Amino acid sequence: MNNDAIQKYILKNKDNLRIAATVGEAWPKIRLQIVDGFLDRLKIRLKKKLKGWQFELCDGDFFVTEYPGYYFWKPAWENQYSLCLQLFKKGEQPMLGVGRDKAYIGKRKFSDKLFNAIVSIYPSAQRDSWWEARVKMQSPESDWRKPKVLWRMHKDSKFLDEVAEQLLELEKISGPIIDELVQKK
Numbered sequence: 387m388n389n390d391a392i393q394k395y396i397l398k399n400k401d402n403l404r405i406a407a408t409v410g411e412a413w414p415k416i417r418l419q420i421v422d423g424f425l426d427r428l429k430i431r432l433k434k435k436l437k438g439w440q441f442e443l444c445d446g447d448f449f450v451t452e453y454p455g456y457y458f459w460k461p462a463w464e465n466q467y468s469l470c471l472q473l474f475k476k477g478e479q480p481m482l483g484v485g486r487d488k489a490y491i492g493k494r495k496f497s498d499k500l501f502n503a504i505v506s507i508y509p510s511a512q513r514d515s516w517w518e519a520r521v522k523m524q525s526p527e528s529d530w531r532k533p534k535v536l537w538r539m540h541k542d543s544k545f546l547d548e549v550a551e552q553l554l555e556l557e558k559i560s561g562p563i564i565d566e567l568v569q570k571k
Contacts, residue, residue, distance in 0.1 A: 414450070417536060421448040424539045424546065425456055428471075431550040432458060436557065440464070449477045449531065457485065458553075460561075465490040466571070467518065467564045469556055471549065477531040482552055483511070483520030484560050494571070500563045507559055519560075523552070 455472035504519040511519040526548040538545040
């Protein structure tokens with residue numbers, strides 16, 4: 387389907403226009419419902435391995451704000467480091483990585499040990515003032531805004547498996563290093 391055909395269909399009669407308006411109003415709520423369900427399932431999966439960790443959606447809603455993130459951390463890391471799944475650019479660029487709370491530790495030097503460990507499994511990792519390391523996700527999808535991807539988030543357990551496995555792999559390699567960093571400070 388292309389936009390011209392859809393627009394032509396919508397403008398064909400007032401019933402089609404009314405239906406289109408109703409669908410348009412429902413779409414943002416449906417996306418949030420899909421994301422909420424996905425994040426609930428992801429949290430359950432992660433909590434099986436990460437006992438006692440904190441989990442939080444921050445910086446707005448997925449697909450609505452520019453930098454929403456789903457963060458999780460050990461209580462000892464609070465206000466310092468967290469692991470994160472972020473949907474940068476409203477879902478266009480899903481990312482994962484190790485966040486650093488710039489407001490609390492912004493002057494602390496970056497950890498080369500942590501960055502190099504992450505680069506060993508994610509060679510494209512980068513860092514900036516908010517991230518010890520962040521990686522653009524290519525799998526399970528490189529752009530989460532598309533309806534086929536939303537459907538996978540909603541119904542495909544393999545989508546959840548891939549995301550959870552990547553986040554758990556990130557924790558496995560970065561967790562012990564972050565524990566060391568937190569103990570030093």
